[in-house]
Amino acid sequence: MSMTQRFDLICIGTGTAASTVASRCRAAGWTVAIIDKRPFGGTCALRGCDPKKVLVGVADVVDWARRMKGRGVDETGFRIEWAELMRFKRTFTDPVPQSKEDSFRKEDIATFHGPARFTGPNSVEVGGRLLEARYIVIATGAKPASLGIAGEDLITISDQFLELDTLPPRIIFIGGGYISMEFAHAPQLRARRSPSFIVDCVRSKGLIPISWRWLWRACAKRESIFKSIFVRRPLNVPAMRCG
Numbered sequence: 001m002s003m004t005q006r007f008d009l010i011c012i013g014t015g016t017a018a019s020t021v022a023s024r025c026r027a028a029g030w031t032v033a034i035i036d037k038r039p040f041g042g043t044c045a046l047r048g049c050d051p052k053k054v055l056v057g058v059a060d061v062v063d064w065a066r067r068m069k070g071r072g073v074d075e076t077g078f079r080i081e082w083a084e085l086m087r088f089k090r091t092f093t094d095p096v097p098q099s100k101e102d103s104f105r106k107e108d109i110a111t112f113h114g115p116a117r118f119t120g121p122n123s124v125e126v127g128g129r130l131l132e133a134r135y136i137v138i139a140t141g142a143k144p145a146s147l148g149i150a151g152e153d154l155i156t157i158s159d160q161f162l163e164l165d166t167l168p169p170r171i172i173f174i175g176g177g178y179i180s181m182e183f184a185h186a187p188q189l190r191a192r193r194s195p196s197f198i199v200d201c202v203r204s205k206g207l208i209p210i211s212w213r214w215l216w217r218a219c220a221k222r223e224s225i226f227k228s229i230f231v232r233r234p235l236n237v238p239a240m241r242c243g
C-alpha cells in the first residue's frame with residue numbers, strides 16, 4: 001500500500017452529482033479527489049439522459065415527417081436506421097470519459113480509477129492507494145431494481161439496450177416509467193411492423209400520472225407515433241424464459 005494522500009474532499013462517482021460537488025468545492029479552494037470504477041462521466045452522459053435523447057430526438061423527427069405525409073412531405077425514406085443511429089450516438093458518448101478526465105485535471109482535481117472501498121470513516125482505498133479526506137461524498141448512483149423472478153438474468157437492462165447494434169423484432173419493456181415510454185418510440189419507428197409492448201408493473205410507480213390518460217388514449221387509437229406501442233397495465237411479470 002502506497003503512502004496516504006490527503007484531501008479536503010473525496011467524491012466517489014463521476015456522474016452529475018459528484019462532478020458538481022467536486023467542481024464547486026475545488027473552486028472554493030478545497031483539495032479534491034474524485035474516483036470512479038467505470039469510465040468517467042456517469043449515467044446521464046454515458047448510459048442515460050444524453051444517449052437516450054439522441055434516440056428520442058431522431059424518433060421525433062421521423063414521427064413529424066410521417067405526420068406531414070400528404071401535407072407537403074413525401075415520407076419515403078423516413079425511417080430509423082438503427083445501426084447508423086447507434087454509430088451517431090457513440091460520437092457523443094465515446095469522447096466523454098477522456099474529456100471528463102481532462103476537465104477534472106484542468107481544475108486540479110485528482111482523479112482515480114477503480115472501485116472505492118472504505119477503510120475508515122475518513123479514508124478510502126482505490127487501486128492499492130489510500131486516500132483520506134475531511135469529507136467524503138458518496139454519489140454512486142443507482143442500479144436497476146431486482147425483480148426477484150425466475151430468468152431475471154435474461155433481461156436486457158437500459159445500459160445494454162443503448163448498446164444494441166441490431167434491434168429484435170419485438171420488444172417488451174418492463175416498467176411503465178418515462179424511460180420505457182421514450183425507449184419504445186425509437187424501435188417502433190424503425191419499421192412499421194416492430195411493435196413495442198410496455199408492461200406497467202404493479203410494483204412499479206407506474207406511468208407518469210399526468211400523461212397517463214393521454215398516452216393510453218393515443219396508444220388505444222394507434223395514433224401516429226404510438227401506432228405499434230401496446231401498453232398493458234397493471235401486470236406483474238412472473239418469470240422470463242428464452243425462446
Ligand SMILES: Cc1cc2nc3c(=O)[nH]c(=O)nc-3n(C[C@H](O)[C@H](O)[C@H](O)COP(=O)(O)OP(=O)(O)OC[C@H]3O[C@@H](n4cnc5c(N)ncnc54)[C@H](O)[C@@H]3O)c2cc1C
Pocket residue numbers: 012013014015016017018035036037038039041042043044045047048049050052114115116117139140141142158179
Ligand atoms: C436510460 C436512462 C435515461 C435517463 N434519462 C434521464 C432524463 O432524461 N432526465 C433526467 O433528469 N434523468 C434521467 N435519467 C436519470 C439520470 O441519469 C440519473 O438520475 C443521474 O445520472 C444520476 O447521477 P448521479 O451522479 O447521482 O449518479 P451516476 O451518474 O449514476 O454516477 C455514479 C457513478 O458512481 C460510480 N460508482 C458506483 N460505485 C462505485 C464505487 N464503489 N467506486 C467507484 N465508483 C463507483 C459508477 O460507476 C457511476 O459512474 C436517466 C437514467 C437512465 C438509466
